[in-house]
Amino acid sequence: MKKINYISKRLLLVLLAILLACVNNEQALAVTGANWVAGNITDDIVFYNNNSMTVSQIQDFLNSKVPTCDSWGAGSYAGTTRRAYGEARGITYPLTCLKDYYENTSTLENNLSGNSIPNGAISAAQIIKDTANTYNINPQALIVLLQKEQGLVTDDWPWPYQYKAATGYGCPDTAACDADYYGFYNQVNSAAWQFRYYANNPNSYNHISGQYNNILYNPNSSCGSSSVYIQNQATASLYNYTPYQPNQAALDNLYSTGDSCSSYGNRNYWRYFNDWFGSTTTSSKWLRQSTADGQVWLVVQGTNKDGTYESKKWRLTSWDIYLAYGLQYEPVAWVSEDYLSSFTDDGTLGTVSTSKSYNEFQFMDNNRRYYIPGIEYCKYYLDGTENTTTNWGIDCFNTNVVKTFPGDEFLERVPGAGQLKSLFTASNNVTYLLSGGKKWPMYDSQTFLDMGYNWSTDTTTMQDINTQQPLGKLLISHDALVWFTGTPLLIYDSSTKQYHDVGTYETFNAWGLSKIAKSVPTSSYDTTPPTIYSALSVWATDSNGHKYIVDNGRKIDVTNYADELPADITWQTIAQGALNNLSTTSYDDNSYVWDRETGAVYKLDNGTKRWVPNWGNFVGLGLSIGNLTQVADATLSQIPDGNQKLADGSLFLTSTGIYMVSGETSYHVPTWDYISTFNLDTGYMIQGNEALSTEYPSAGELSGAIKSNDGSHYIVASGNRHYISESTMAAWGLTDSDFILVSDSNINRLNKSVDFDKFFLYNGDVYYYGNGQKHHILSYETYCSLGSGYLPQIAADVFEAIPLGDPIE
Amino acid sequence: MFLVVMKITKARLPQKKILIPILAVVLIAASILSYYLYSNSKKDEGQIGMLPDTTINYDPPTDEELKDAAQQKEASITAYEKSLNDSSGETTITTFISRVFQDPSGVNIRAVIDGTTSGECIIKLSMSGQADITKSFSVVVNGTTYTCKDALIPIAEIPASGTWEVSLTINKDGGQSTPVTSSVEVTRS
Numbered sequence: 001m002k003k004i005n006y007i008s009k010r011l012l013l014v015l016l017a018i019l020l021a022c023v024n025n026e027q028a029l030a031v032t033g034a035n036w037v038a039g040n041i042t043d044d045i046v047f048y049n050n051n052s053m054t055v056s057q058i059q060d061f062l063n064s065k066v067p068t069c070d071s072w073g074a075g076s077y078a079g080t081t082r083r084a085y086g087e088a089r090g091i092t093y094p095l096t097c098l099k100d101y102y103e104n105t106s107t108l109e110n111n112l113s114g115n116s117i118p119n120g121a122i123s124a125a126q127i128i129k130d131t132a133n134t135y136n137i138n139p140q141a142l143i144v145l146l147q148k149e150q151g152l153v154t155d156d157w158p159w160p161y162q163y164k165a166a167t168g169y170g171c172p173d174t175a176a177c178d179a180d181y182y183g184f185y186n187q188v189n190s191a192a193w194q195f196r197y198y199a200n201n202p203n204s205y206n207h208i209s210g211q212y213n214n215i216l217y218n219p220n221s222s223c224g225s226s227s228v229y230i231q232n233q234a235t236a237s238l239y240n241y242t243p244y245q246p247n248q249a250a251l252d253n254l255y256s257t258g259d260s261c262s263s264y265g266n267r268n269y270w271r272y273f274n275d276w277f278g279s280t281t282t283s284s285k286w287l288r289q290s291t292a293d294g295q296v297w298l299v300v301q302g303t304n305k306d307g308t309y310e311s312k313k314w315r316l317t318s319w320d321i322y323l324a325y326g327l328q329y330e331p332v333a334w335v336s337e338d339y340l341s342s343f344t345d346d347g348t349l350g351t352v353s354t355s356k357s358y359n360e361f362q363f364m365d366n367n368r369r370y371y372i373p374g375i376e377y378c379k380y381y382l383d384g385t386e387n388t389t390t391n392w393g394i395d396c397f398n399t400n401v402v403k404t405f406p407g408d409e410f411l412e413r414v415p416g417a418g419q420l421k422s423l424f425t426a427s428n429n430v431t432y433l434l435s436g437g438k439k440w441p442m443y444d445s446q447t448f449l450d451m452g453y454n455w456s457t458d459t460t461t462m463q464d465i466n467t468q469q470p471l472g473k474l475l476i477s478h479d480a481l482v483w484f485t486g487t488p489l490l491i492y493d494s495s496t497k498q499y500h501d502v503g504t505y506e507t508f509n510a511w512g513l514s515k516i517a518k519s520v521p522t523s524s525y526d527t528t529p530p531t532i533y534s535a536l537s538v539w540a541t542d543s544n545g546h547k548y549i550v551d552n553g554r555k556i557d558v559t560n561y562a563d564e565l566p567a568d569i570t571w572q573t574i575a576q577g578a579l580n581n582l583s584t585t586s587y588d589d590n591s592y593v594w595d596r597e598t599g600a601v602y603k604l605d606n607g608t609k610r611w612v613p614n615w616g617n618f619v620g621l622g623l624s625i626g627n628l629t630q631v632a633d634a635t636l637s638q639i640p641d642g643n644q645k646l647a648d649g650s651l652f653l654t655s656t657g658i659y660m661v662s663g664e665t666s667y668h669v670p671t672w673d674y675i676s677t678f679n680l681d682t683g684y685m686i687q688g689n690e691a692l693s694t695e696y697p698s699a700g701e702l703s704g705a706i707k708s709n710d711g712s713h714y715i716v717a718s719g720n721r722h723y724i725s726e727s728t729m730a731a732w733g734l735t736d737s738d739f740i741l742v743s744d745s746n747i748n749r750l751n752k753s754v755d756f757d758k759f760f761l762y763n764g765d766v767y768y769y770g771n772g773q774k775h776h777i778l779s780y781e782t783y784c785s786l787g788s789g790y791l792p793q794i795a796a797d798v799f800e801a802i803p804l805g806d807p808i809e
Numbered sequence: 810m811f812l813v814v815m816k817i818t819k820a821r822l823p824q825k826k827i828l829i830p831i832l833a834v835v836l837i838a839a840s841i842l843s844y845y846l847y848s849n850s851k852k853d854e855g856q857i858g859m860l861p862d863t864t865i866n867y868d869p870p871t872d873e874e875l876k877d878a879a880q881q882k883e884a885s886i887t888a889y890e891k892s893l894n895d896s897s898g899e900t901t902i903t904t905f906i907s908r909v910f911q912d913p914s915g916v917n918i919r920a921v922i923d924g925t926t927s928g929e930c931i932i933k934l935s936m937s938g939q940a941d942i943t944k945s946f947s948v949v950v951n952g953t954t955y956t957c958k959d960a961l962i963p964i965a966e967i968p969a970s971g972t973w974e975v976s977l978t979i980n981k982d983g984g985q986s987t988p989v990t991s992s993v994e995v996t997r998s
Contacts (some may be wrong), residue, residue: 007888057865063868070860076992089890149953151881154870161889168953170926174901178926178950194952206907206956214907219923221905241952243921255873265953268877275874278864307912441884583817 007271031274033251038215040231042141042280043271044301045288047234048199048342050132052277053139058125061143061276062099062153070096070157076773077380082157091159098124098152101163101346105130105185112160115686120226124184131188135196136338140277141269142167145191148268168242168265173219191241198237201343203308207239210303210407215239216263217247223261232301233311241265253501284333286410288313292337298327299343302407310406313340314349320465324351326367326414339634346403350467352394353403355411361396365462368417372396379437391422393437393469426467431459433475441478450477479577481511491536491578499591500536501573506634510538510550537572538635542579547571550632552596555582561591564604564638590627597633608642616684620647637648643695644686648745649678650686652692658685658704659693666692667702670797672701677795679719679750700740704795707739708747714739717760717792720753728756733772733803754790759783761791773805782808883930902979902986909975909993916967916993918960920977922948928958928981934973934993942966948979970997 011056053061071094073083083093092113102121103110109118122130128146132139139542147153149168165171166187181190198205202627207213207232207417217223229247230236238303239245246267249258254271257264273280289296301311322328352372360371372378378396381387395401405411424439425431431448432439442448445455453459474482482490483498490499491511538550547562548555558565593609599620602609646652646661651669653659659666669675675682686692704716713729713736714721730737758769759777767774768786777783788806870878901924908919918932927948934942942962950956957977965975973995979986 053865061865061867065870067869089886090893147878150885151878154874155882159885159889161892162885165885170950171888171922171953172926172955173953174903174924175926178886181950191952204959205951206921208908216905216921219903221903243905243952243954255877273976274869277868307910339970611893 024069031254031271033248033254036246036251036267037275038226038228038245038268039235040281041238042232042236042273043282043285044232044234045282045284045335045339046280047138047141047195047237048136048339049335050136050338051291051336053129055123055125055129058128058139058143059099059123062125065154066156068097068156069095071095071097073157075157076455086157086159095157095159097156097158098146101184102735103127103183103185104336105189106186108183108185110163112163127188131192133338134189135192136336137192137195140273141195141502142188142192144269144272144276146188147272148265149451158461163187169194170556181585183709195237195240198240199233202233202236202311202677203307205236206242206243207236208303208309209233209236209301209724210309211307214424215245216243218244218261218263220261223247233309237787238266242269245650250269263310282331284331284689286314287327287330287332288335288340289332290337290340291334294331297340297343298325298349298406298410299340300405300410301343302355302409304406305419306356311343312346312406313343314346314403317348318465320463321349321351323366323463324364324465325349334362349403350401351463352396353405353411355377355408357407357408358411361394361402362411363394363420363466364414365460365466367414367645369411369414370417370420374680388436389700390437391434392420393434417460421458421460423453424467425459426462427464432467432469433472434469439467439469440475443474443476443482447477451475479575479580481581491574494575494577500574502808506632507536507538507550509552510632510635511536536574538569538632539571540570540574540579541571542574542576547577548582548584549631549635550582551585551635553582554585555579556585556587556629556631558587558604561587561604564606566607569638576726585629587629591629592621592623592627593631593636594628595629595633595636601628602636602639603645604639605642605645607640609636609639610642610645612645613646613686614684617647617650618741620650620749621645621683622647644689646686646692646696648723648743649680649749651680651682652689652696653685653687654690654693656693656698659696659698660746662746663695664696665699666696667700667740667742668698670701674795677704677716677718678702701797703738703740703799704798705734705739706742706747707736708742708744712747712781714747714750715756715760715794715796715798716750717753719751720792721747721750722753722756722792724756728758728769730772731769732774734798734801738798738801753792756792757789758786759789759791761793762796766791767802768808771805774799774802774804776807778807778809839968850889902981904977904979904986904989906975906977906989906991909991911964911993911995913964915961915965916975916976916995917956918962918971918977920957920960922950922955922957922979925979926950926955928979930960931978931980931985932957932960932962933976933978934962934967935976935980936971936973937975939969946979948981952964962996964997967995967997970995 016252023087038691040271050210070082073081073086073093073095075082077085086093094114094208096112101111101124102117102120104121104525105127106120107118109121111121112115128142132142143153145167150166152158152162152166155162164182164185164187165177166184167190169187169190170181178803181187202209207215207230209232212229213236214225214228215228216225224471226245226663230239242263242265244263245262247258247262250262250264250267252258254267268577270280287296288299296316298314298316299311299313301309303309316322316327352361353364354361356589363370363372372394375381375387376390377392377394378387379393380395380397383396422434423431426435431442433442442451448455476492478492479494480492482492490501492499540548540550540555546557549558579588592612593604594600595602601612601623603612612621612623648661648663650661651658652666656668658669660669674680704715706721707713713724715724724734760767766777768777769775777786884956903923905921906918907921908917910917916934920930922930925948930946930948932944944962946957946960948955971994973993975991975993976988977990978988
């Protein structure tokens, strides 16, 4: 049981130890001499932060540093009691520790030497806080000052003299203090006043921020000095107040004494501050945020080329400005309005700035610094007259626009990027030329190159904040299609510098503008819209007389077929460059157009479009997909309908009978037998279109004796064609006039069979030729004796055309 | 740590009844303490203008601080005793010209004066071939030391450009400090 209790207790202790370690994790880490930076004992932001502690926090802090005040001198000192030692030197007991000190700041009465607390007195903590607020000094700095001068903060038996000289104000190291400044309140108030006075009159004292200063190691000047670049006003003020820096011995023994040339005032200030309140510096160097209204300011302090020292602040009102100066990752410190009031308000920060060291203005963008090389970038000359040849049109000499930073440190933290160019590329990827204070958008990279610019050297991408100039007109070096936002679709002719309205939605599609037109993001035609000439047409021609149907982002070359299109079409002359944006589709004799929307196939023919009415005719015309050229219905609708386009060998039925198409004509089909003789397909026969009689005028009756354009003669039988020579024709008594002329395709559509010879078959009877007549063969033996042969079954009209001779037994 | 405790309680099952209340008390105490500390830290952060990295060390003074404070106490006692005997007036005045520079208004002299709280700065500018220029300024307090009040020689009173020697002496009670010198390049437009 005892063992268990022991374990429990140990566990409890371990847990508490861990807990306490967690509680103390904010404890400031001790500094070493190596951390000392003579030029930056403390940052301004820390030193002038009067809101670092409340009165109660100050009181708690003072209490913590003197847990027990030895008011009666019970402790020992120099071989006797503190009391005896003190009384021997005129000290009246009891003593009062700082945590218990009260003073009436009007009468300067206090509760030292056993006096009661005077009426109207306030505590030391309250005096420290009030003074800090009055002069905008960090109360922690005043606490540390009290410690480093008289050790009052930790002293548990302070003598009244220590209060008289509490901050060492008017107390030279080697002489008695000036009685005018005696007293705790006097000392604290005078010291704080002095620090504020240093800040308000930075060039009036020994040590100046932003410069090299010669700083002694000791009041004994023979101990030497060193040149120190003082980085800020607070450090300069500390050196003004106590004009010595620690030597190496003092730094090597940071918590003790160094050598005879050591001084400890500023060292101890720095050390105590670090040990009690954390770092005297902050990583937040440039950005301050007001606790009153949340406004973020850029603050810059520094010494100008002319030796003057300035502290300025600028409002940061957009994230673009952070980006322009590379401030996006800079920490921001919260500060009071009192602190901010010590900086000169220079308005709102823009992207043009300079310092007194720079001959050129600096243009900031994306954490890059461009210099403005000459007056041509400015809107006005120095005498105020307007610069009509400016490019950027920057208001260079307007202090509301161009901000001047004290010193060079802030500007030079931004990398230099050379000269500001006269072009930039905006975030919308459009490259602009700056001219006349306007930005002139370039249509495309071809324009950029045509104007003689180089991508790698002549432009750079800039932030939106720097690309807000008014728009100039669109720059196009070549013919092009342009689509301005909010304007009609236009085509630009570089030779005439004219824009043409694209017109309708159908035209838009025909020209394929969604694929090839450049969308210009804003109304890039300046304040005056471009003059828009005739509406864009799908009937395009160029300066060489080529003619095109523009369709779906391509152009169909119909130069040689313009006669097939309506004569009243207005061919619009289009800039070659614009036409060159479109691919070219050829059109030839075998081409048919195919309505993209309805699927109908047409033949362009003599100013009309002639519909191919069905699959049979499509095949009969020998068409395949390769013959078809797609065209928008809107375009085809502008072409009047002609008669149907029928294939050779196709049939149509009118009131006068059935006709078979043959070329530009037709033949009347005399009887149903001819359907099979010619192997015609009635399934695709067109009915009810009387106009076809006109389109395909009848050339007569269809005959089983046909001839082709090359003069060949054929007898048609059972869907086959049989070549018949002239001698055979003579033997049968046939002449050329007995044959009808049919189109080649009709010839070719029929199967070529054996030549027509000496026999044929008609109504079951076999006939034999001879002497220009047909002779009926009456017996099979005779047929065999005549040598027999192929027996084509001929058509009636052919049978009738051959004279009849005597039968052969 | 919790895992370790669990291990122990398993091994010593009969004592479970004792350990559990202890653990509960510890955890509750830790929770209350953590909340208290968290609340206090939030109060601190709530102070207007508090820097994010501000910390306050409420620990009692360390031994090093006490040792350092003891040394300071001795120095204070010494200073006090010295103040009691100050009527003798026997102090050593040390001076140091920390900066001499010209600006549009003239030649400015900045000095550190130790060892006195009163007196007069006598500044003399001299250059070969030119008459000496002597000006006096009052000694004024400047923190823990003193300096010459508004020590400026107007440019109009400097007759020629060139390197002028600057000499500073403190007059007090009929006596003089040892002069210290520096030089300044003066340019007259």
